Amino acid sequence: MLFIQTYNSIAKRGLAVFSTECYKLNEAEDPDAILLRSYSLHNVPISPTLKAVARAGAGVNNIPVEKLSELGVVVFNTPGANANAVKELALMSVIATSRHFLEAANWTKKLVGNGEEISPLIESGKKQFVGTEIQGKRLGVIGLGAIGGLVANDALALGMEVMAYDPFISVNIAWQLSSEVKRAESIEEIYKNCDYITLHVPLTDETRGMLNHQSFSLMKDGVHILNFSRGELVLEDDLEAALKERKIGKYITDFPTNRLLSLENTVVLPHIGASTKEAEENCAQMAANVLKQFLETGNIRNSINFPNVNMPYTGKRRLTITHRNIPNMVGQITTHLAVYHLNIADMINRSKGVWAYTMIDIDNAISDQVMNEVIHRLKKISGVKKVRFL
Numbered sequence: 166m167l168f169i170q171t172y173n174s175i176a177k178r179g180l181a182v183f184s185t186e187c188y189k190l191n192e193a194e195d196p197d198a199i200l201l202r203s204y205s206l207h208n209v210p211i212s213p214t215l216k217a218v219a220r221a222g223a224g225v226n227n228i229p230v231e232k233l234s235e236l237g238v239v240v241f242n243t244p245g246a247n248a249n250a251v252k253e254l255a256l257m258s259v260i261a262t263s264r265h266f267l268e269a270a271n272w273t274k275k276l277v278g279n280g281e282e283i284s285p286l287i288e289s290g291k292k293q294f295v296g297t298e299i300q301g302k303r304l305g306v307i308g309l310g311a312i313g314g315l316v317a318n319d320a321l322a323l324g325m326e327v328m329a330y331d332p333f334i335s336v337n338i339a340w341q342l343s344s345e346v347k348r349a350e351s352i353e354e355i356y357k358n359c360d361y362i363t364l365h366v367p368l369t370d371e372t373r374g375m376l377n378h379q380s381f382s383l384m385k386d387g388v389h390i391l392n393f394s395r396g397e398l399v400l401e402d403d404l405e406a407a408l409k410e411r412k413i414g415k416y417i418t419d420f421p422t423n424r425l426l427s428l429e430n431t432v433v434l435p436h437i438g439a440s441t442k443e444a445e446e447n448c449a450q451m452a453a454n455v456l457k458q459f460l461e462t463g464n465i466r467n468s469i470n471f472p473n474v475n476m477p478y479t480g481k482r483r484l485t486i487t488h489r490n491i492p493n494m495v496g497q498i499t500t501h502l503a504v505y506h507l508n509i510a511d512m513i514n515r516s517k518g519v520w521a522y523t524m525i526d527i528d529n530a531i532s533d534q535v536m537n538e539v540i541h542r543l544k545k546i547s548g549v550k551k552v553r554f555l
């Protein structure tokens with residue numbers, strides 16, 4: 166029996182992946198795996214039974230990835246599964262804020278009760294909502310991943326000029342990107358030249374506070390900034406000052422804070438970038454599937470801390486080991502197997518940064534006692550984190 170702990174509201178289609186007698190959801194204090202969305206795991210005690218965490222979504226700043234890696238716990242996310250939802254909301258916001266959509270709709274509602282007068286009232290009042298068209302304006306996309314790539318391509322289709330900055334762009338996204346997207350050599354090029362700037366980078370130690378007084382000072386007057394990534398990418402003190410002096414025309418974000426809610430020229434949404442039926446189902450299903458595959462076969466797909474590994478599962482006894490990426494690990498592991506005359510049928514060893522993963526299929530029948538002894542020995546190897554027999 167495997168125990169899965171879920172946090173947040175996970176779409177039924179994802180939970181259904183675990184609807185077999187091998188799994189129990191939310192019934193154990195010491196789960197084998199966690200499936201979550203934005204819930205913060207930073208202060209949650211980690212049980213020694215925990216083998217994997219799957220984030221139904223893209224951002225993993227709510228997960229203590231380093232701490233989990235040290236414990237040999239594999240962390241997954243769902244690349245691209247909610248990208249279309251965020252793209253649609255971001256592009257909608259570019260148009261909506263340029264046309265004073267919210268203000269105009271709210272003003273019109275207040276005309277209720279004016280009967281025949283409504284028509285003349287709107288014709289005289291609409292001059293306060295004269296907007297700008299986005300066609301021909303320049304959008305700066307910072308971060309050309311799953312979301313940024315879609316935003317860039319579709320903004321072109323809406324008639325915008327697009328300039329983008331991503332020093333770590335993946336080959337996959339580069340292939341999908343229109344050749345009309347202008348490559349910015351530096352982030353300052355985006356700041357200086359764009360009418361709209363949209364952030365699509367993860368929150369990391371490097372990106373935290375990336376928009377601040379210095380970056381605002383380089384921007385065009387009245388620039389619209391969209392932040393559907395994470396609130397902490399923007400320094401709030403500096404943002405408030407830039408909004409007050411009208412340096413920033415509009416700040417549109419999915420990450421409310423008390424201060425932002427009271428500031429003029431902000432549009433603050435309740436973290437709904439990924440809140441579509443389609444995105445919620447995609448994320449939940451993808452996260453649940455990678456978790457199930459890992460728990461049952463040891464194969465890893467879409468992990469952010471351990472390498473992708475795929476070895477056909479034949480049902481033979483399989484040994485999986487998460488460990489540090491250091492020399493002679495495979496040699497040490499196989500030496501211990503040889504003590505018990507265990508014959509290796511197949512084997513894979515891959516690394517990702519400082520972490521590595523080894524899977525070994527064993528030909529022999531193995532008793533529980535031998536399995537326990539092997540696990541005990543392997544865990545004593547310096548750098549070995551978690552050992553499982555499947």
Ligand SMILES: NC(=O)c1ccc[n+]([C@@H]2O[C@H](COP(=O)([O-])OP(=O)(O)OC[C@H]3O[C@@H](n4cnc5c(N)ncnc54)[C@H](O)[C@@H]3O)[C@@H](O)[C@H]2O)c1
Pocket residue numbers: 222223224225244245247248251307308309310311312313330331332333334335365366367368371372393394395419436437438439440
């Ligand atoms: N509002 C929401 O509900 C919602 C939904 C999905 C994602 N997000 C946020 O959006 C972020 C991006 O999502 P994604 O699916 O596009 O992720 P992604 O991993 O596909 O793309 C992120 C991109 O940012 C780039 N990048 C990293 N550091 C950079 C830097 N300093 N400068 C420029 N580019 C940099 C990476 O190279 C990558 O291409 C997530 O990390 C998450 O925080 C929010």
Ligand SMILES: O=C(O)CC[C@@H](O)C(=O)O
Pocket residue numbers: 202203221222223224225247436439440
């Ligand atoms: O789960 C959500 O609704 C938000 C997810 C989003 O922030 C993400 O990083 O993918």
